[in-house]
Amino acid sequence: MNPGITLAEADQTLRDAEIRWSNTLGAPDRYRAYMDAVHETYFPLKQVFSVPDVAAGLRSAAYWNLLAIGGRYVEFGVTSDPAVAANMATATVEQSGS
Numbered sequence: 377m378n379p380g381i382t383l384a385e386a387d388q389t390l391r392d393a394e395i396r397w398s399n400t401l402g403a404p405d406r407y408r409a410y411m412d413a414v415h416e417t418y419f420p421l422k423q424v425f426s427v428p429d430v431a432a433g434l435r436s437a438a439y440w441n442l443l444a445i446g447g448r449y450v451e452f453g454v455t456s457d458p459a460v461a462a463n464m465a466t467a468t469v470e471q472s473g474s
């Protein structure tokens with residue numbers, strides 16, 4: 377956990393994320409529901425957990441590949457998160473076939 381975060385705050389953040397992710401299971405458009413869940417839970421998890429953290433796993437290479445496959449590649453600009461940057465690079469290499 378990041379400094380200054382209480383166990384109660386961490387627990388609540390995980391509970392909120394679990395609820396959000398559980399709601400994706402019944403969605404008619406699971407791709408959109410998955411992308412929305414990543415976007416809605418990434419920053420709250422990132423604020424609570426340190427690297428390597430739960431949030432970095434949400435934006436794994438699989439996430440970036442799914443964005444490209446879905447035709448909705450989102451450019452987030454520059455990231456200071458080394459785990460996210462590595463996952464973006466991995467997905468870029470996989471997409472280009474290198």
